[in-house]
Amino acid sequence: MSSQLSKEFLLEAQRRMVRIRLFDERASKMVKRGQIPGTVHTSIGQEAQVVGACMALGDQDYMTGNHRSHGHPIGKGSPLSPLMAELVGKATGVCKGRGGSLHLADFSVGSLGESGIVGSSIPIATGAALSSKILNNGKVALAFFGDGAANQGNLYESMNLAGIWKLPVIFLCENNLYALSTPAHTVTSGVIASRAAGFDIPGIRVENGQNFIEVFDAVKTAVERARSGEGPSLIEVVTYRFNEHSEGLRLGVDYRDQNEKAEWLAKDPIVLFRDYLIQESIATAEELDAIFASVEAEVEEAFEFSQSSPFPDASDPYLNLYTEPFEVYA
Amino acid sequence: MSSQLSKEFLLEAQRRMVRIRLFDERASKMVKRGQIPGTVHTSIGQEAQVVGACMALGDQDYMTGNHRSHGHPIGKGSPLSPLMAELVGKATGVCKGRGGSLHLADFSVGSLGESGIVGSSIPIATGAALSSKILNNGKVALAFFGDGAANQGNLYESMNLAGIWKLPVIFLCENNLYALSTPAHTVTSGVIASRAAGFDIPGIRVENGQNFIEVFDAVKTAVERARSGEGPSLIEVVTYRFNEHSEGLRLGVDYRDQNEKAEWLAKDPIVLFRDYLIQESIATAEELDAIFASVEAEVEEAFEFSQSSPFPDASDPYLNLYTEPFEVYA
Amino acid sequence: MKSVMSYLGAIGAAQREAMDADERVIIIGEDVEANVYGTTGAGKARAAEGDFLQRYGKNRIRNTPISEEIIVGAAAGAAMTGLRPLVDLSYSSFTYLAMDQFVNQIAKNRFMFGGQASIPVVFRSAMFYGLNTGAHHSDRPYPMYMNVPGLKIITPASPSDAKGLLRSAIDCDDPVLIFEACPLWPMKEEVEEDEYWIPLGVGRTLREGTDITIVAISGAVPEAVAAAEELAKEGISAEVFDPRTLVPMDIEGIIKSVTKTGRLVVADPAHQTCSAASEISALVAEHAWDSLTAPIKRVTTPDTQIPFSPALEKHLYPNRLSIAAAARSVLKVSQPV
Amino acid sequence: MKSVMSYLGAIGAAQREAMDADERVIIIGEDVEANVYGTTGAGKARAAEGDFLQRYGKNRIRNTPISEEIIVGAAAGAAMTGLRPLVDLSYSSFTYLAMDQFVNQIAKNRFMFGGQASIPVVFRSAMFYGLNTGAHHSDRPYPMYMNVPGLKIITPASPSDAKGLLRSAIDCDDPVLIFEACPLWPMKEEVEEDEYWIPLGVGRTLREGTDITIVAISGAVPEAVAAAEELAKEGISAEVFDPRTLVPMDIEGIIKSVTKTGRLVVADPAHQTCSAASEISALVAEHAWDSLTAPIKRVTTPDTQIPFSPALEKHLYPNRLSIAAAARSVLKVSQPV
Numbered sequence A, B: 001m002s003s004q005l006s007k008e009f010l011l012e013a014q015r016r017m018v019r020i021r022l023f024d025e026r027a028s029k030m031v032k033r034g035q036i037p038g039t040v041h042t043s044i045g046q047e048a049q050v051v052g053a054c055m056a057l058g059d060q061d062y063m064t065g066n067h068r069s070h071g072h073p074i075g076k077g078s079p080l081s082p083l084m085a086e087l088v089g090k091a092t093g094v095c096k097g098r099g100g101s102l103h104l105a106d107f108s109v110g111s112l113g114e115s116g117i118v119g120s121s122i123p124i125a126t127g128a129a130l131s132s133k134i135l136n137n138g139k140v141a142l143a144f145f146g147d148g149a150a151n152q153g154n155l156y157e158s159m160n161l162a163g164i165w166k167l168p169v170i171f172l173c174e175n176n177l178y179a180l181s182t183p184a185h186t187v188t189s190g191v192i193a194s195r196a197a198g199f200d201i202p203g204i205r206v207e208n209g210q211n212f213i214e215v216f217d218a219v220k221t222a223v224e225r226a227r228s229g230e231g232p233s234l235i236e237v238v239t240y241r242f243n244e245h246s247e248g249l250r251l252g253v254d255y256r257d258q259n260e261k262a263e264w265l266a267k268d269p270i271v272l273f274r275d276y277l278i279q280e281s282i283a284t285a286e287e288l289d290a291i292f293a294s295v296e297a298e299v300e301e302a303f304e305f306s307q308s309s310p311f312p313d314a315s316d317p318y319l320n321l322y323t324e325p326f327e328v329y330a
Numbered sequence C, D: 001m002k003s004v005m006s007y008l009g010a011i012g013a014a015q016r017e018a019m020d021a022d023e024r025v026i027i028i029g030e031d032v033e034a035n036v037y038g039t040t041g042a043g044k045a046r047a048a049e050g051d052f053l054q055r056y057g058k059n060r061i062r063n064t065p066i067s068e069e070i071i072v073g074a075a076a077g078a079a080m081t082g083l084r085p086l087v088d089l090s091y092s093s094f095t096y097l098a099m100d101q102f103v104n105q106i107a108k109n110r111f112m113f114g115g116q117a118s119i120p121v122v123f124r125s126a127m128f129y130g131l132n133t134g135a136h137h138s139d140r141p142y143p144m145y146m147n148v149p150g151l152k153i154i155t156p157a158s159p160s161d162a163k164g165l166l167r168s169a170i171d172c173d174d175p176v177l178i179f180e181a182c183p184l185w186p187m188k189e190e191v192e193e194d195e196y197w198i199p200l201g202v203g204r205t206l207r208e209g210t211d212i213t214i215v216a217i218s219g220a221v222p223e224a225v226a227a228a229e230e231l232a233k234e235g236i237s238a239e240v241f242d243p244r245t246l247v248p249m250d251i252e253g254i255i256k257s258v259t260k261t262g263r264l265v266v267a268d269p270a271h272q273t274c275s276a277a278s279e280i281s282a283l284v285a286e287h288a289w290d291s292l293t294a295p296i297k298r299v300t301t302p303d304t305q306i307p308f309s310p311a312l313e314k315h316l317y318p319n320r321l322s323i324a325a326a327a328r329s330v331l332k333v334s335q336p337v
């Protein structure tokens, strides 16, 4: 499948990966400088896994995610400024400052919501696939979740429902080997991908989740399967987060081995893809540098936007709670 | 394994199966006559599956169940009178009339609670196995649940936890092909027993759940595995309920095929086991008739007990809500 | 044109109307194909017009696995993307299994996403209390949901209200939970056969009175009316008010009545602590205190779990006797012998 | 002997005491091995004595998968069979995932089984409100649990109370939920180092007064004290009372104070509708009405979800300004300029 990909498409993939990287690096700095309240969870190191999955989807397709919440919409094509403004809590944020990191959505690119509650958005994606099926509109839904979330029961309820109703949904497990401080193998009995078989749906494990093409191919197959009415798939992508669980978090213990870290840092998905593009003569170093530079400018612009935008008006705490507001006795 | 079973043990098995049958038949009549408020769910037709599982456990082992709630404790050895009194709501009931059908427990035989909420007692059994593991007291816990309950997420959370911690617990799915009016195959993707593999635990399907010995053997293997520290098992037993979902329930539709019903009715577990015992010269027809007669008397006694016992005293609605009651402003 | 409908029949009628009116309305739930609880083929429709499965087909009548969390969550996801699901959760005690989806997704998504989502979905569940169905089947959990901003909550207490309120709920773009008291299911009255809508947030005065206001909720409504009739015989004029919807709550209606009578009893079948009755009492103690001439009394279910035994259960809930007794005590009138 | 402890340190100390005292006490939760939230190795213990994992070993410190339903349910099952689990659920907003186990098993089993079960288990969860952690991390859901008979609920508001109440909770044979307001976690004071127990159901008067009673809950307690100090400067004598435990609730303590002052403000960080404040208001409007000389005012969080933006969040919760303003309005004193 990858052989059919146009140069334009491949460069767009690299552009989105670089966007995630630079956006998240900037956001991380902003947390440390107190420019973003609370914290953020970066997707640094996981860009191939995120973008590979997102670009296998069409623009109209749906997606839900988790606390690692900016990578997914960026991968799906969200503009950066409203995202950055959201992290700062500004009125121009994609959720008008109400969501913030972990809790944002960008319906303009089919992002139905990242979720701060681990696993909680998996049923939402399943439901989006149900409406697609009933309305017969050909859309596919994809749920991103982590290895930690793979132990929430609703994943199995979702796989079962999607299995019997042949819903066009893809359960995409980002196995970055840890859930916060907890190594996946200490809390996961068996192999996540192999849990699909019991629900009679395909379970694929992408061992090399640092490689854009491998992720893309696996997800693309699942998307085509879903779109043609054959139902759901579970895809487990093995990857690694380069940063701490969340920015600014300091744990007293070192739960990740230094050698393990070093090995994975050597498998930087952006570097790997750059090397591939050059080696295959798909793009030149200059072209790729230009992408990097233009994304740098985008991120700078997003930062400026986030700084210059106004904070939201606090006068109506009920804004958008209901579509039909009602008088409250306070 | 079955070859090692003593005559006494096998006759006790038949006695317990007959107890369930006659107790449930009487309870069914009582519902129709208004002698039991609400309804009851009988285990008629499923006796081999229930008793086969219960007798593979030791007296000290734990068990949880569901709305089909008398078969399990009877299978585990509960005396009938307090059970029957419970169904009638009497002070002498095993739960002092507070539980009623669907919601009873008999701690004296290790029954930690049947549950009216489908699937909700599976985590309780898992927790009992955890205490057994930590206290190192050698006890095994078994959770009974139906094919319908097998689609509740907490089963998968339980299998995962029990898998990683190697808890001595057995997940016993009573697949009677229907959940209320819903055929299992219309709401179940894949085969229930095969869902264990993804959690790296054994998944066994007992196709002939009408045969006491086959159920017993499968559960016994799992019990020994659990007791020796090797962890949990999932066992799916295929069986059939002879009666309607609950006594007195009238559905306008006939969701079960007449031929299917007839085929299963011909596989009466009590008749099959009786034939086996006679054929193998383990017991005589007279001995088995005597068991039947003595159980008839037991059930009659239980009925009389339930009728002659007083209703509970209504003066303290808070009785047993807390171990340390406190004053309430009502 | 009017015809006699049971509460359950009215629920069925509203569902049928809504499904006829809008293709995006679908029904999801356990055993809905077989119409086990009598609402997906109810009223005279079943015999005359076939049940819902025949009328609307399997694509719109969706029999689910027993998986409340995904039923609720998938309905929410579907509602966020173009459908208008009507979810049958059967017993209210089963809603807890999906609590995360209710609180963290359904109630929060629209607000949290700055208005990008709307979630037009209705969840029906029935409170089988008073029917000896035991502690796992007798809950009346609406107060828990009232504490969750973003949900609308309705508790119709008559067939007409059931039809008109459920229809408004289905046509509403916000998530609505409807709690049906099963003791009301067989209740019958003349109900308009044509389509009509009762707005959420508008209560109903069932009986006018001047001495005391009885605000009653759900299954307590007919009991309050009966209590008022009893009190009338004793020369006490009680006004009975049913807010009908708990979120939004018709506080103005309540205050108007209390302003007239100066006294308040609230009858609510929920457990007392943090009940709807507590909320109504607190609202009045805050906003209509100047009108009050006596303490506010709540008649609720004691804070205990529900025992199975018929000897223990029935008297736990507010009934005509306990409501009338509360009214007398507020009025400092001694109980008639 | 006393030493300075933070609230979080006091929680850690109570846990350590209880684990030392009774082998059956175990800790279950996500990331408890690594002490991510600072309670399983807290206080001076971590540096001096090693963290809990080192002290008690993997058999008693159990790092779990992210599976709240089974964590809670397994803890209940373990408690029914001989252990005394202490469950760390981290954020209160995650408790909903286990709501069925809380309501249908933990709250009901003892009652439903006629006293055969006792369920000595403690669930800790933290309310991260006011810290810009967004709608999924800012809930204050104790009122929902107050509506569930069979649970005990505590909300300590100082390090000393945290230590003494948590210890009582662990030693109690009934299930107890403890809700910790994260804004209180860094709070420090002198705390007794020896073991002590504060009984559940006994409130605390933080400040005596004669003009008005301010009942404050959890994170609102220090704000209420600050408001009282402010009011004192204006010549208003406010009594501040913290019930400390919500179930059982020290109603007598509240009524005693209201009987003295005749006026009541309740400050509660929960959402207003069906809040603890609503319950306290209703209790007083019912049982101490004769003492009241003014309306009861609740200072709560409005019934909206929690916005992330720092420009929007903080002022939503009860604070010294809003509490003082409520007191003035009850006293019909105009705001000082």
Ligand SMILES: Cc1ncc(C[n+]2csc(CCOP(=O)(O)OP(=O)(O)O)c2C)c(N)n1
Binding pocket: A067, A068, A116, A117, A118, A119, A145, A146, A147, A148, A149, A150, A174, A176, A178, A179, A180, A245, D030, D066, D068, D090, D094, D097
């Ligand atoms: C229901 C729930 N439980 C616990 C948490 C706290 N928490 C946030 S992220 C996280 C780890 C998630 O791990 P994983 O799913 O593997 O995603 P990753 O962070 O590794 O991408 C935890 C425990 C939560 N947010 N929601």
Ligand SMILES: Cc1ncc(C[n+]2csc(CCOP(=O)(O)OP(=O)(O)O)c2C)c(N)n1
Binding pocket: B067, B068, B116, B117, B118, B119, B145, B146, B147, B148, B149, B150, B174, B176, B178, B179, B180, B245, C030, C066, C068, C090, C094, C097
């Ligand atoms: C959580 C929950 N959902 C739904 C129900 C209603 N209900 C009671 S029994 C039942 C069918 C259960 O089927 P299964 O688990 O196969 O057990 P069986 O009755 O066949 O033995 C249903 C849907 C319930 N009690 N609890």
Ligand SMILES: [Mg+2]
Binding pocket: A146, A147, A148, A174, A175, A176, A177, A178, A179, A180
């Ligand atoms: Mg992870």
Ligand SMILES: [Mg+2]
Binding pocket: B146, B147, B148, B174, B175, B176, B177, B178, B179, B180
């Ligand atoms: Mg079944």
